[in-house]
Amino acid sequence: MSSSGGAGADAPASRTSGGGEAVDALEWKFSQAFGERAAGEQVQEVDIISAIEFDKTGEHLATGDRGGRVVLFEKTDAKELRVRQELERSDFASPRYPEYRYSTEFQSHEPEFDYLKSLEIEEKINKIRWCHTANGARFLLSTNDKTIKLWKVSEKKLKKVNELNLEPSIRFGNGSLTEGSILSSPKACSLRNSLLDQDALAFNDEGFLFPPDGISSLRLPRVSSIKVTPFARSRRVYANAHAYHINSISNNSDGETFISADDLRINLWNxxxxxxxxxxxxxxxxxxxxxxxxxxxxxxxxxxxxxLAYSSSKGTIRLVDLRQSALCDSHSKLFEEQEVPGSRSFCTEIIASISDIKFARGGRYILSRDYMTLKLWDVNMEASPVLTFKVHEYLRPKLCDLYENDSIFDKFECCLSGDGLRVATGSYNNLFCVFGVSPGSDESALLEASKTPNRRRLLQTSIKSGRFVNFGRGRRDNRRGNETQGIEMNGGTHDFTSKLLHLAWHPAANLIACAASNSLYMYYA
Incomplete structure (x- = not known):
């Protein structure tokens, strides 16, 4: 839901788009946390979240971790969360932001060893993608470095047999009702004798005879469902097709095929x-x-x-058309920003590598994230992005140090809101940024993955044209030709071990789920 106030004290109440329509600046609040660690608690490597994905409806959320586990969450019914007093005080049911609860988890991948290449294959989940639903069951794809699996998640009813013809106090060993155990039980023998005496049973040559009025002490057992629980099982395993590590998978809109990409190849699967x-x-x-x-x-x-589109380590995005040829080595469009003369350095190619791309829901725009910036591309404009947000400009003087500790190779993901008006990406110190991309908007919020996300106030360091947003030490307003001092994103401190790499935006609501180490945080606006 929208708020009339901004996320910080200096944020204006609303923005005006190029078409004259007001776009409210959002105020982000903490919603939920799962697996939050206590102060000083040691986090196991296998518990660190490595993938997050909402399904198309937003009713379900899946996370994968480095231990090969997939954890599923489902949206709760708002009626379950509203207390009676709250309903009595309100004249009508006010809209609530989506809230989720733990549903189930399963082990998707196990560690393996490639004996031909003498290579260990980690169980870490690289990507999760929700698929179609059928007959009330949900399907999702999960992948590690080498193997993709299709999982079916359905509801399983746990059943219990009631109204047995035995006293509740009678227990037989491990629970199995065997003839020997019944005969050897004094209580069972007394129960049988009482039935014989009570109903005056009779026998003839053909065996046992029921009395005319029946046996009142005998009852037919009944099967009742006591619990409905989600149950996941593997339906397909797609293996032995990639020589290099799989970095992404994506479902096709036809509902029948998907692609998997490694460092050098992209494969199409049925x-x-x-x-x-x-x-x-x-x-x-x-x-x-x-x-x-x-x-x-x-x-x-x-x-x-x-x-389909794919990105490369050179900072380019290629759009290919499967109708042109079976092997799509020749692209239909190439999205590449021209390098500024004299700006090339030792780390230029490393920081130019695109770590993640996302299509907007309508398919008109592509969002890309490299180490330093977040860029929004129009599919009809190949020469340059329509918007560039400088997320890590304050780290430019420290690139050599980042190369030494391998932080420069961190792969940050990005996401877009369902309405396409905002984008988000992560950073260090468990921070993430939300930017407005509507015409004329300079909305920008810096939040921390904790129960107090607004502890770091909104940093208004955007150039007024909305073309560039810089969370660095300073920015240059080209129209005025002067340098203005900005606020450093992390307040002068840098914790490169605390990084928010993975996040996802709810498809229909202003709700962001992000992973900080082994914890899942959710925020709404």
Whole structure:
């Protein structure tokens, strides 16, 4: 829900888009936390969350961790959360933000060992993607570095047999009712004798005879359902198709196929076929010494089943059309920003590598994240992005140090709101940023993954044109030609071990789920 106030004291109440429609600045609040660690608690490596994904309806949320587990959450019914007094005080049911509860978890992947290459394959979940639903069951894809699995999550009813013809106090060993145990039980024998005496049973040559009025002490057992619980089982395993580590998977809008991408190839799979895939992109050179870039992320267009985009380590995004040729090595469009002369350095190519791309819901825009910036591209404009947000500009003087401690290779994800008006991405110190992308908007919020997200106030360091937003030490307003001092994003302190890499935006509400180490935090506006 929208708020009339901004996320900080200096934020204006609303923004005006280019079309004259007011877009309210959102005030973000803490919603829920799962698995929050106590102060000083040691976090196990296997418990760190490595993937987050909402389904298309927003009713379900899935997370994967480095231990190969997938944990599912489901949206709770608002009526269950409203207390009686609250309902009596309100004249009408006010809209609530979505709240979730733990549903189930299962072990998706196990650690493996490739004996041919003498290589250990981690169980870490790299990506999760929700698929179609059928007959009340939900399907999702999960992948580690080598193997993709299709899981079916359905509801299983636990049943119990009631009204047995035995006293509740009679127990037989491990619970099995055997003839020997019944005969050896004094209580069972007395119960049988009482039945014989009470009903005056009779026998003839054919065996046992029921009395005319029946036996009042005998009852037919009944089966009753006592609990409905989600149950996950593996339906398909797609393996042995990638020589390099899988970095992304994406479902096609046709509901029948999906792609998987590694460093050099993209394969197209049919959901029903596990032993065969089609290689549609292959950038592996004949001589590996000539290798100049690798694939970093790939995603299908949201509703055109023939279009997909993939990014590279050189900072480019290629849009390919499956109708043009079976092997899509030649792209339809290339999105690449021209390098500023004299700006090249040792770390330039590393920080230019795109770690994640996302299509907007309508398919008109592509959001990309590299180490330093967050960029929004129009599919009709290849020369430059329409918006650039400088997320890590304050780290530019420290690039050599970041290279030494490998932090420069961290892969931050990005996401868009369902209405396409805002984007979000993560940073260090468990911080994440939310930016407005509507025409004329300079909305920008900096929040911390904790129960007090607004502890770090909104930093209004955006250039008024909305073209660039810089959370760095300073920014230059090109129209005025002067330098204005900004506020450093992390307050002068840098904790490169606390980083928020994974986050997802609810498809229909202003709700963001983000992972800080082993904890899942959710925020609403």
């Amino acid at each position: 959901m029903e076929i596990t032993n065969q895939s089609f290689n549609i992109v292959d950038i592996k050179p004949s001589n590996m010494e000539d290798l100049i870039e690798v694939i970093t992320s790939a995603e299908f267009h949201p509703f055109h089943c023939n279009l």
